Every structure is written in structure tokens, then in C-alpha cells.
Amino acid sequence: MAKKCADRRTFDRKMSARLVAVAVLLAAAVAAEEAATPEVSYEHFRLLRVQVADKEQMAAVFRLSMELDGVQLWATHNMSTQLDLLVAPTAWTNITTELNQSGIKYSIIIENLQDSIRNENPPMEPEEEEWENRSGHRLTWKRYHHYKDIESYVDYLANTYPEICQMEVIGQTSEGRPLKVLKISTGGAAKPAVWIDGGIHAREWIAPATVTYLLLQLVEFRHDHPWLIDDLDWYVLPVVNPDGYEYSHTTDRLWRKTRSAGDGQCVGVDANRNFDSHWLEVGASSDPCSSIYAGSRPFSEPETKAMTDFILSRRDEIKVYLTLHSYGQMWLVPWGYKADKPDDYYDMYVLAEQGVEALERVRNTDYLLGTADELIYTSSGGSDDWAKEKAGIKYAYTVELPDTGRYGFVLPAAHIELVGQEVWEGVKGMMLYFTKNISV
Secondary structure, X not given: OHHHHHHHHHHHHHHHHHHHHXXXXXXXXXXXXXXXXXOOOOOOOEEEEEEOOOHHHHHHHHHHHHHOOOEEEEEEEOOOOEEEEEEOHHHHHHHHHHHHHOOOEEEEEEOOHHHHHHHHOOOOOHHHHHHHHHHOOOOOOOOOOOHHHHHHHHHHHHHHOOOOEEEEEEEEOOOOOEEEEEEXXXXXXXXXXXXXXXXXXXXXXXXXXXXXXXXXXXXXXXXXXOHHHHOOEEEEEOOOOHHHHHHHHHOOOOOOOOOOEOOOOOEOOOHHHOOOOOOOOXXXXXXXXXXXXXXXXXOOOHXXXXXXXXXXXXXXXXXXXXXEEEOOOEEEEOOOOOOOOOOXXXXXXXXXXXXXXXXXXXXXXXXXXXXXXXXXXOOOOOHHHHHHHOOOOOEEEEEEEOOOOOOOOOOOHHHHHHHHHHHHHHHHXXXXXXXXXXXX
């Protein structure tokens, strides 16, 4: 028996070494491919704010964004009466002609998107390098970081605070990057847990930055608010879509999807249309080249599959689900796939309201609260609907972070700490109400 156990351990070590070697080779191949790919330029791309007067005009703008090459819908605001369109130089004449002929008003928010991209993320300063040497990690919340820095910060927290932090690799991405979840817990008797994730959409850089700011507060400043980890457990996945996130840093700043290889020439899936909740019913596409491609099937992406498997294995613990996105400054309550509200919508609304009110007290930043159907658009296959419908997590929300269009997805890094402070107060306010008023 001892000989068999020894043989088994030797086999396991060899298999682990082979898996590591495969992951390293895959990562090297991906890095070489990205290095050979020229960076996408958005020189002279404009961001338009379109004002629609009625549903007919709104439908016309949606149609134009789907039919005209070089026109992309970025966001909707004010109950969908305002829409932001990114317009390539080659499409400028076509889109403005169509809007003018339809009597639809518009204005230019960003004259040259590439200028905004150049100014978004400053290079690391000498004092930041010094900070890395002193603190043991690179994150400063003064700039947007590559995935390896975020991953290293999760490792740092797990290694530095092992009494409350446990890191678990829950899976790998299509390109071999690890998906790391950090559990924050003081242990002891079972407690209600909160799940937080960000970075489902690659280009929404403020989301992972804000999630790591929440980690900073939960772990490194835990003595300022000990009740948050005394009364609750936390599961945090800073970046759901590391491949896409990294690609948006190295090659295409506005990349949205994952980086899985499809059957044809188009790459990636919109991970927030890939969940098994009314998949591909509305607001999603079966076209692999679409930015809202839902995938070949629910959970076709290793990222969404790993995340949901992990959540389902802890569905009895997790009572609150928060996913951070940008942009628009909204706190969204299910459902996203239809206009009807859940039977317990009022309960969900009241809890979210505590978060929104606490958030707004920091800098008087206005957030809208309601369903996606009310505030932006209807879409299916989203993670928040899945969390509520399939995982049974009653309190499931999507938080759309700043801003409301001046910068859009290209929010300058100078805003990271400001947004982080607001969202932190919002999460605290919500969970204070939860611990005092909601029995589970």
C-alpha cells in the first residue's frame, strides 16, 4: 500500500508539473501573439450624445448602431432618452446625415477618443516604484494595472493575512490565466456571505480597480470596521475576464468580450450574455462577430463556467451578489431580461437603496436605482439574473460605475480612489442594513 501511495504522489507531482508547463507555454504563445498584433487606434473617433424624443427615435438610433459600420452603441441614460454612440471617422457623414434627416438631436462629448485614451492612464511614477518595494505589491489606486498586478495583490493578501484570507484558483481562462477568488473570513460559525466581482467586460477598467479598492478596505483597513468580517464572509473575484482585460491593455482599449477562439475569424464572447438565464432570448446575438455574442451555448466560456460552479457550491452561504460594471452610475435590480419585476422586488430595492444613499453622501454623486429594463435596456444571459434565478441569491445587483458620459469607458485613473471611496461607503451602508434588519 505504501508503494502505491508513493507511486500516486509521484504521478500527481508529474501531472502538476506538466499542467504548469502547459499553462506557461500557452501564456508565452499568447504573449507572443499579442506582441505581434498592432495596437488598435481610435484617432478621430467621436463620442456622440444622442437625445431621442420618443420610442420611434430610440428604435431608429438602435437600428443605426446595428446597421452602420463604424457606429457602436456605448450606453443609454435617463430612461433611454439619451444614447451614447461611438462613431468612426469613416461613419461620421453617414450617421450625422441619418440623424439630421430624422430630426434627432445630438452633441459631441468626446472629439477625439484617442486623446482620451492617451490621457487616461499615466505611467508609473518613481514614488509608485518605491511603494512597491515598501508594500510588497504594485497597486496604488492611482493608475490602472495589468492583470498580473491584480493577481499578485490577491496573492499578497492571502500570504500576508492568512488568518482571514484564503485564495482559491477556481479555474483557468481560455488563454491559461488563473481565476483567483479571495475568501475573507474570521472563521467560526457559519455566516452569511457576500460575493463581489468585476471585469466581466474587458474595457470597463474602473470595475476591477474598484473591486481591489474594496479588498484594500476589507482586509488592510479591517480594524476600522471589524463588524464587516466579524458578521459576514466575503468572496471576491476582481477580474472575471482576465484575457479580455489584458487584451484591452495591450492591443484594443475598447475590447469587450472574452478571448476564446471561435469557429470562424471572430474571437470572444460577451461573458455577460453567456449565463444560463434566458440565454439568447433578448438583447444578445448569435453572431460570433457581434460585441454582444452570447456564445455557442450557456457557459461556453471557461470563465463563466468556473465562476458559476464555485457560486453554486456555496449557494447556501452567499446571500448578496454584487457585480461591478461601467458606465452610467446606476444600481440595477433584476430582472434584466424582462419588464416584469420579481415578487420580492421591494425587499431588493430597499436594501439597494441603503447602498445608494450611503454612496451619494460621499460626494453627492447621483445614482439611479431600478431595473435594467427601466433604466437602460433589456438583455438576457446576465450574471445578476442568473445569480437570483438559478443560484437562489435573493439580493443580486449590478452596479454601473461612473461616469455618465464625459469620459465613458475611458475614465481617467485619477478617479479610481474617488469611485472606490463612494462604492465602499455604499457597500458598507447596504451591509449594515442587511446585518441589522434581514434575517437569513
